[in-house]
Amino acid sequence: MFRHILLPTDGSSLSEAAIQEGVRFAKSLGAKVTGLCVAPLQHPFFCDAEIPAEALEQAAQRWKDQSEAYLAVIEKAARQAGVACDVVYERNDHPYEAVIRVAEQKGCDLIMMASHGRRGVRALLIGSETQKVLTHSKIPVLVYR
Amino acid sequence: MFTHILLPTDGSSLSKTAVQKGIQFAKTVKAKITGLCVIPEWGFSIYESEVPGKFKDEAAAERKAKAEGYLSALSKAAKEVGVPCDVVLETSDQPYEAIINTATKKGCDLIMMASHGRKGVGALLLGSETQKVLTHSKIPVLVYR
Numbered sequence: 001m002f003r004h005i006l007l008p009t010d011g012s013s014l015s016e017a018a019i020q021e022g023v024r025f026a027k028s029l030g031a032k033v034t035g036l037c038v039a040p041l042q043h044p045f046f047c048d049a050e051i052p053a054e055a056l057e058q059a060a061q062r063w064k065d066q067s068e069a070y071l072a073v074i075e076k077a078a079r080q081a082g083v084a085c086d087v088v089y090e091r092n093d094h095p096y097e098a099v100i101r102v103a104e105q106k107g108c109d110l111i112m113m114a115s116h117g118r119r120g121v122r123a124l125l126i127g128s129e130t131q132k133v134l135t136h137s138k139i140p141v142l143v144y145r
Numbered sequence: 146m147f148t149h150i151l152l153p154t155d156g157s158s159l160s161k162t163a164v165q166k167g168i169q170f171a172k173t174v175k176a177k178i179t180g181l182c183v184i185p186e187w188g189f190s191i192y193e194s195e196v197p198g199k200f201k202d203e204a205a206a207e208r209k210a211k212a213e214g215y216l217s218a219l220s221k222a223a224k225e226v227g228v229p230c231d232v233v234l235e236t237s238d239q240p241y242e243a244i245i246n247t248a249t250k251k252g253c254d255l256i257m258m259a260s261h262g263r264k265g266v267g268a269l270l271l272g273s274e275t276q277k278v279l280t281h282s283k284i285p286v287l288v289y290r
Binding site (some may be wrong): 021025 | 169170173174260282284286287288289290
């Protein structure tokens with residue numbers, strides 16, 4: 001019923017658990033997956049004008065390397081399970097936007113993501129980006145806990 | 146991967162679509178389903194005491210009959226495609242609680258529900274009960290839009 005599942009990850013351990021389940025789920029349905037990792041554009045503490053270009057480049061490279069490492073986790077899991085997989089790396093200060101756009105672009109029919117990511121606050125709330133994906137997505141979202 | 150899916154419904158058209166998809170999904174993954182409809186305890190708010198008893202009873206009976214209608218439609222649809230199905234009717238002012246309790250009691254491993262129900266407010270927000278189920282559920286929730 002679902003043929004192409006988007007698996008966003010931010011490298012957090014809950015994200016990793018959701019990935020493993022996502023790959024397993026895709027396998028059971030004969031679906032393929034697209035892994036997605038979204039890194040922020042803005043430097044966390046200062047506005048761009050204050051920072052030398054070199055430092056910005058280094059930061060960008062670090063984000064890219066880290067994201068690619070998280071995406072490699074998805075690729076590995078998919079390969080081991082025999083699930084067709086591709087990965088996307090995006091930079092966006094609003095991860096939920098990238099999640100929804102990539103899902104649409106790739107023709108995914110399900111987004112499967114963790115209830116929370118890096119920022120935690122587990123007991124009380126649902127994670128902020130998951131919340132926003134849920135609010136704005138036009139395709140079904142499976143929230144993994 | 147999912148063996149027992151809970152399908153809450155409130156009779157709204159979005160709910161009905163989610164139920165249809167839920168049954169289709171259950172068929173695909175060979176799961177069984179439990180349909181659930183939660184009716185509110187009190188149909189009225191602060192003017193409760195002003196309402197004549199007979200009228201209250203009639204309203205309660207009407208709500209129950211409607212809920213039973215939604216559940217028998219669900220049952221029928223499941224039977225038509227050969228998906229094992231049972232139904233539960235609960236009364237509660239906190240539908241999300243009844244949803245989670247029923248899922249737990251029945252040993253469901255997935256809750257599949259619509260993003261919004263009767264109360265609408267489609268474009269902006271996630272429905273209030275879906276929101277609460279997501280926040281408090283310990284099992285995965287598939288939000289259908």
